[in-house]
Amino acid sequence: MTASITKQGHDLKKEIMIRRVVDYVRNEGGSVPKAIRALDLDVSVRSVYSYTKRHEIDLASFKYARLRYGDWIINAIPAVRVSLNDFIVNACCLLCGQSKDVHLSNLRSGKSKCCKPCALKRKKTFDVVSIANNTRYSSIRQFHKEVDADISYQKVRKLLIDKGSVLINGIEYFLLPKHQHG
Numbered sequence: 001m002t003a004s005i006t007k008q009g010h011d012l013k014k015e016i017m018i019r020r021v022v023d024y025v026r027n028e029g030g031s032v033p034k035a036i037r038a039l040d041l042d043v044s045v046r047s048v049y050s051y052t053k054r055h056e057i058d059l060a061s062f063k064y065a066r067l068r069y070g071d072w073i074i075n076a077i078p079a080v081r082v083s084l085n086d087f088i089v090n091a092c093c094l095l096c097g098q099s100k101d102v103h104l105s106n107l108r109s110g111k112s113k114c115c116k117p118c119a120l121k122r123k124k125t126f127d128v129v130s131i132a133n134n135t136r137y138s139s140i141r142q143f144h145k146e147v148d149a150d151i152s153y154q155k156v157r158k159l160l161i162d163k164g165s166v167l168i169n170g171i172e173y174f175l176l177p178k179h180q181h182g
C-alpha cells in the first residue's frame with residue numbers, strides 16, 4: 001500500500017515536470033531538450049515525447065515560436081507545414097504590432113522583414129522638388145548629389161525632414177510625397 005502511494009506520488013511529480021516542459025515549449029518555442037535544460041528539470045526527453053504522443057500533443061509546430069527575423073517575431077501559435085522545408089507561421093510585425101500568417105521560408109531568406117504596409121512605408125516615398133526651377137529628385141541622396149550644396153547630406157536630410165524644405169543657393173526645395181500610381 002505504502003509503496004503504491006509512493007509510486008503514485010512519484011508519477012504525479014513526474015507528470016507535473018513533463019507538463020512544465022510542454023508548457024515551456026508551447027510558450028517559448030524551441031525543442032524539448034532545450035526546455036528541460038532551461039527549466040533544469042530531472043526528466044528525460046524520452047518521457048516527454050512518450051507523454052506528448054499519448055496525449056496527442058504536437059510540440060514540433062511550436063519549434064519556431066519566439067524566433068526573430070528582421071522585425072518579425074514568431075508567435076507561439078502552431079506552425080503549419082506546407083512543404084518539406086516550409087511552414088506557415090503566425091508572426092507579429094514589431095513595427096506596427098499586427099500579426100500575420102507568413103511563410104517561414106520568406107523570413108529565413110530575408111525576403112520579408114516586416115509586414116507589407118510597414119515595408120511600403122519604409123520605402124522612399126518622397127521626392128525633393130523645386131517649384132522655382134521645376135526639377136524633381138527621386139531621393140534626398142540624389143538631390144544632395146546633384147545640387148551644388150555647401151552643407152552635408154545629413155544636414156540637408158534633417159532640414160527636409162524636420163522643416164519640409166531647404167534653401168540652397170537661393171532656391172527653395174521641398175520634400176513632397178511621391179506621385180502615387182494606381
Ligand SMILES: [Zn+2]
Pocket residue numbers: 093094095096097098114115116117118119
Ligand atoms: Zn507592420
